Amino acid sequence: MFFNSIAFAIFLPIVFYLYWFVFNKTKSTQNALLIIASYYFYSCWDWRFLFLLVFSTFLDYYTGIQIEKGKSERDRKFWFWLSILVNLGFLGIFKYYNFFAVSFSELLNSVGLQASPILLNVILPVGISFYTFHGLSYVIDIYYKRIKAEYNFVDYSLFVSYFPLLVAGPIERATHLLPQVKVKREFNFENAKEGIYQIIWGLVKKVVIADTCATYANAIFDHYTSMNSFSLILGAVYFAFQIYGDFSGYSDIALGTSKLFGLDLLKNFNYPYFSRDIAEFWRRWHISLSSWFRDYLYIPLGGSKGGLWMKIRNTFIIFVVSGFWHGANWTYIAWGFINAVYFLPLLLRNSNRNNMDAIELSWNFNSVKTIVSILFTFMITCVAWIFFRAKTITDAVLYVKGIFTNKDFGFQYLDNERYNYELLLLIGLFVLVEWNSRTKIEPLSGKKSMLKLALAIMAIMAFGTFSDYKEFIYFQF
Template sequence: MLFNSLDFAIFLPTVFILYWMIFRGSFKRQNVLLVLASYVFYGWWDWRFLSLILFSTLVDFWVGLQLDKSQDKKVRKGLMTLSVLVNLGFLGFFKYYNFFVDNFQQAFNFLGYEFESYSLSIILPVGISFYTFQTMSYTIDVYRNKLQPTKDFIAFSAFISFFPQLVAGPIERATHLLPQFYHPRSFDFGLAILGIKQIIWGLFKKMVIADNAAVIVNAVFANEQAYNGSALWLGAFFFALQIYGDFSGYSDIAIGTARLFGFDLMKNFAFPYFSRDVAEFWRRWHISLSTWFRDYLYIPLGGSKGNNWFKIRNTFIIFLVSGFWHGANWTFLAWGLLNALYFLPSLLSGGHRQHLDVVAKGKKLVGFKEGLHILTTFVLITIAWVLFRAENIHHAWNYLKGMFSTSIIELPNLNHMQDVYVMLGLIVFFIWMEWRGREREFALSHVGYKLGVFGKWTVYSGLVLLIYIFGNTDVELEFIYFQF
C-alpha cells in the first residue's frame, strides 16, 4: 500500500478513527489494532511475505527472553548469533542469492571452467532490509544489556511491524520506539496538526518534486548516448532531487503519520544538500541507517581510533557495506567506494567533525565561502548518484563519460524543455522552503512562527493546490527505497 495512493487515503483515517474512538480506552487494545493494521498494510503487496515478518518477530522475541534467563557468555553469544543469522539469512537469500550465483558462474567461466548456475525467480519482499535491521537492533541491544527484553509479545510485534515506517524506515532502535508501546497514549491536537503538516510536505516532496523529476531522469538515463553533456548533468541533477524528494518525503509522511497515533520517530534527514563537506552530508542523509552502521559495525571495528590504516580500513568497510545494503549490484559497491574516497580527506585531516551546526545559523543568506563548499559537496554527491542510478557499471561509465565530454558547454538537447523550466521553477521554490526551515525539524514546521493564521493557511492550501496541479497522479510511482 503506497502512501500516495487512494487505498492509503482510505486506510489511514479508518485506522485513526478506530484507534482514537473505538480503542482509546486501552493502550493494549490499541497495540493489537496497530499490529492488525500493520499486517494489512504490508500484506497489501503480497500476503505471503507476512510470514517472514512473523517468523522474525517470533525468533527475536524468544531470543530476547532466553537472553534474560542466561548469564553464560557462550550461551548469550550463541543466542545473539542465532538471531543475526536468521535475519541476515532471510535478507541474504531474497536479496543476494542470484547476485552471488551469477557472479560465481561468470568467474568460473572466465577461468575456463563450466559452471551451471541455479538462479531462482525470487521476489524481493518490500522493505526487508529495513525491518531486518530494526529487529536485529533489539537482540543486539538486549545482548549488550542496553535494553531489558520485553515480555509483551503484542507490543514487540507492533514495534517490528509499525506500518508508518515498516517498509522504508526510519530504522528505529528498540531503545527508542519499543518503550512507547508500553504506556497509554492520549490524543494531542497540536501533535496531530504537526503530523498533518509533515505529511503534506512529504507528499509535496514525493508527488511534485520526485515524481516529476523521475520523468526527466528516466528518459535521460534510458538513452544517455542521445543526449549532450549538459543534458546529462541536468539528468543527474534531477535524480539528486528525485531521490531526496522521494526518500525524505517517505520519511516525512512516516514521521507525520506516527504523530497522528501519538508516537515519536527519529529524524531521518536533516537538510543534507546544505552540507559543507561529504562528512556532514553523511551525518544528515538517511540518519537512521548511518547511525545503525556506526553503532553496530563501525564502533565495534574500532571506529576512528588507532592509526590511519585502521581508520581507512573501517571507513571503506562501512561505505562498501552500506553500498551493498542498497542492492545486489556492482554499481552500489562502486557508489559506496566513491563515497569512501570522498570521505577520506576530511577523516585523515581530522575535519570530519568540523561542521556540526546548521549552516548560516540565524542568517538569511549563506556566505560566499560556505556557499562554495555547499555547491562543491552537492556536485560530488550528484556525480556519485550516477553510479547509484545506473543499471550497471558499463551504463554508469558511459553516462559519466558523456557528462564530462566537450558537449557540456552546449545547451541541453532535452525534449519538452518547457516542462523542464516548470520543474526548475518548482525546485527553486522547494529549495527556498527547505532553506527557510533548515533550523527546524522539517521545512514546513517553520511556517507559523512569523505568519498569522491567514498566512499559515495560505501556505498550507497553496501546497495542497500544487500537489493537486502538479502531482503525478496518472501512475502511482513506488518510493525508490521500496526496492531495498
C-alpha cells in the same frame, strides 16, 4: 499500499478513528489495533510474506528473552548468533543469493571454467532490509546488556511491524520506540496538526518534486549515449532531487503519520543538500541507517580509536556495506566506495566533524566560502548518484565520461522536452523554501500556515493523481 494512493487516503482516517475513539481504553487495545492495521498494510503487497515478518518477529522476541535468561556466556552466544545468522540468512537468500550466484559464475567463466548459476525465482519481500535491522539492533542491544528483553509479545510485535516505518524506515531502535509503545497514548491536537503538516509536505516532495524529476531523469539516463554534456549534468541533478524528494518525502509521511497516533519516530533527513562537506551530508542523509552502521558496525570494528590504517579500513567497510545494503548490484557497492573516497581527505585531515554547527549566512567572505562548499558537496554527491542510478558500472562510467568528453553545453534536452524550464524553476523554488525552513521540521507550519497548506495541496493536485501513483524508490531495498 502506497502512501500516495487512494487506498492509503481511505485506510489512514479509518485507523485514526478506531485508534482514538474505539480502541482508546488501554495501551493494549491501542497496540493490538496498530498491529492488525500494520499486518493488513503489509499484506496489501503480498500476503504470503506476512508469514516471514511474523516469523522474524517471533525469532527475535524469543531469542532476546533467551539471551537475557542465559545462565552462561555460551548459552547467551548461542541464542545471539542464532538470531543473527537466521536474520542475515533470510536477507541473503531473498536479496543477495542471485547476485552472488551470478557473480561467482562470471568469475569462473572468466578463467575458462564453464558454469551456469542456479537462480532463485523469488520476489524480494518489501521492507525486509528495514525490519530485519529493527530486530538485529534489538537482539544486539540485549546481548551487550544495553536494554532488557521485552516480554510482552504484542508490544514487541508493534515495534517491529509498525506500519508507518515498516517498508522503508526509518530504522528504529528499541531504546527509542519501545518505551513509547509500552504506555497508553493520549491525543494531542498540536502534535496531530504538526503530523498533518509533515504528511502534506512529504507528499509535495514525492508527488510534485520526485515524480516530476523522475520523468526527465529516466529519459536522460535511458538515452544517455545520445545526450550532450549539459543534458547529462541535468539528468544527474534531476535524479538527485528525485531520490531526495522520494525518500525524504516517504520519511516525512511516515513521521507525520506516526504523530497522528502519538508516537515519535527517529528523524531520517535534515536538509542534506545544504551540507558543507560529505561528512556533514552523511549526518543529514538517511540518518537512521548511517547511525545504525556507526553503532553496530563501525564502533565494534574499532571505530576511530585505532591507528590511521584502522580508521581508513573501518571507513571503507562501513561505506561499502552501506552501499551493498541498498541492493544486489555492483553499482551500489561502487556508490558506497566513491563516498568512502570522498570521506577519506576529511578523515586524513581529522576534519570530518568540523561542520557541526548550524548554517548561517551573512555578507562576508565566510558566507561565500560556505556557499561554495555547499555547491561543491552537492556536485560530488550528484556524481556518486550517477553510479547509484545507472544499471551497470559500465553505464555509469560512460555517463560520467560523456559529461567531460562531449563538451557540448547547448540546451539540447531543455529545448526538446516540454516544461523543462518550468521544472528548473520549480526545483529552484523548492530549494529556496527548504533553505528558509532549514531549522524547522517542515516548511508549512508557522506564520501563514493555512495559506502555505492550501498552496501545497493545490500543488499536489496539479502535479499528481492518486489513481496513477508511482511507488517509492526505497521499497526495492
